[in-house]
Amino acid sequence: QGNVQAKRVADAMLDAVIDVLKQNPTSTLTLVRIVIFQQPMLNDFYSSMKEKEATDPKDKVGIWGRLKSFFVGSTETEKEEDFVIDEVKMDPACFHICGDSPAKVKDAKQKLLDLISDEQHSHTISDNSILSFSPADRQQIAAIQKKLGVSIKTDNKNGEASIIIEGLNKDVLKAHTEIDRMLKKVKDEQGTKQKVELTSNLVEWQYQPQGLQFHSFDLLTNYQLEQAMENNQPNIKVMIRGQTYTVTLPKGPATDGKKNTLQIRRLDKLK
Incomplete structure (x- = not known):
């Protein structure tokens, strides 16, 4: 709206959240929800988040750490082990030099x-x-x-x-x-x-075995389905319970090599 680039909108919205957190470091705020109406804008928001993380790489659990947890979910901070390579000790080469002087x-x-x-x-x-x-x-x-x-x-x-x-x-x-x-x-x-974590917080793809309830795809397949839809692919091959299925996008069905079909649906978590 207003011919403003999506990237600028993403930057402005994320900057606003960061400003609030900086001004209120003890805030009890635990959830920030940004509604993205246009699917292609997801990449702009993701790029903006990556850029802001890169500008403050040392802030792992501070302002940026809190902000990222709002959008991609809170995870325990993993302790990074020291990365040590045993250095190879080379045998020295010895030269004996003789001369006139x-x-x-x-x-x-x-x-x-x-x-x-x-x-x-x-x-x-x-x-x-x-x-x-x-x-x-x-x-x-x-x-x-x-x-x-x-x-x-x-x-x-x-x-x-x-x-x-x-x-x-x-x-x-x-x-x-x-x-x-x-x-x-x-x-x-x-x-x-x-990207997989971010996508899982925005959408959820599910499949329905015949006569059973809908089941969620694993996070990676969920991301692959979403990417395929964004790229306007007509179909994509995925693994469901150890079998290869071809999913017709965007509404299914998923069909295996024996023509068995599963119903497919996409849930928008922001609605």
Whole structure:
């Protein structure tokens, strides 16, 4: 309305909630409900929430933490374990230099040191998503360290996690590329998880086995159905009780390979 961009509306509404919480830090307010009439605007609100979270990454349980809990549900704060990689200790290489004079030996030593220094490189990756690496991810990093012969150390100072990679230039580059790929995967998973939680607070997709009551889809399938509808897909394949069904959007039915059908419905939680 008024030709105002949806993103600006989302920013203004969320800023208003933040202002109230800052002015009343002891407020007993536990629920804020924003009614989104147009489904495409959901992405604008989600983007706005992500941007505000990024501007204050240290405020995990303060103003932003409270605000996020209003929209995506309150969850217990998980204690982040220290992320430690056992650094590989390299066996030192020894050089014995002989020469006609101490000066020539000194020159040769310096040239060797320069060559070694030119080939050595250190690179730091700073990203708090490092703390979200799974045990399998950590094992993979340890394997990268062993395979490439680089030293990989972790650090967590002032609330910022980092990984320091040291070794030969080409090996450091390879390790950096692999760890960057792992970080992207973690961030994608985190983003999807937040979208799944947010969607579950707005809509609920259900299916009805013949002669039984409606049952809710799991949260991920609920999100996938909502995304498919937003993207105007005519249908989408989902798993229901271990069987693959093709859901005709937006109102069903869901049909399996044997032509068995289930009724489908979408509940808007904001109505």
